[in-house]
Amino acid sequence: MKLFYKSGACSLASHIALRESGLDFTLQGVDVMKKRLENGDDYLQINPKGQVPALLLDDDVLLTEGVAIMQYIADRVPDRQLLAPVGSIARYQTLEWLNYVATELHKGFTPLFRPDTPEDFKPIARAQLDKKMQYVDECLQDKEWLNGHRFSIADGYLFTVLRWAYAVKLDMEGYSNISAWMKHVAARPAVAAALEAEGLK
Structure with a gap:
């Protein structure tokens, strides 16, 4: 998985969730004003919303919106109890x-x-x-x-x-x-x- 983030922005919450989860991931910085990646590539080609966070899954599905990303991460590792079980x-x-x-x-x-x-x-x-x-x-x-x-x-x-x-x-x-x-x-x-x-x- 790859997390697209901006330092100190709301994407930090998804970053923390990933660190807490123990899942493998990489980081990719984004200039959200210019809509560019650190290497100069057009971020809008990856995430048309142009915002962070975005999480690119290993099957190339892109998740956006921090609350959805955090729930996805938590549900991937129920043993970490980052989110209580469904129905509780x-x-x-x-x-x-x-x-x-x-x-x-x-x-x-x-x-x-x-x-x-x-x-x-x-x-x-x-x-x-x-x-x-x-x-x-x-x-x-x-x-x-x-x-x-x-x-x-x-x-x-x-x-x-x-x-x-x-x-x-x-x-x-x-x-x-x-x-x-x-x-x-x-x-x-x-x-x-x-x-x-x-x-x-």
Whole structure:
């Protein structure tokens, strides 16, 4: 398998899932602004959406959209328990978190990264994110992982998106649960390996 990624982008969550899975894969960096691979090839010829992540399977099937890719990876290695079994409430709680991160947090950061976002809208986007950070911080109180005592793909996705809060300099001073949890996630060998491979701290 080959993961098309951009360092520090949402594709980091899929990268973490692959490292946690133990599956064999390679990495291919993408310039998402120019839609080019590191060797100059046209990325749109591989993924017409032009975004990351994309996962090229060994049979040349291409999967896009991070939440789908993470579920695929987790279901390939059920023994790793990155996603609970079909029919279990724990699985649906993990899917609930995946959807929350995708629709509320991930999309919430987008205006702060886009150069065409009007300056007068950025404080509004920050205020909306701050409310969501409060919710996440409360949810992480006294929790090792989002769904109890086992790391899941939702943890990897939340970790990826919460890193952006520091990148855009949101005021994270009061969120002690988030701070402790981020350090806990970063200490996992698979997460540390993904960060190192992408040149991230």
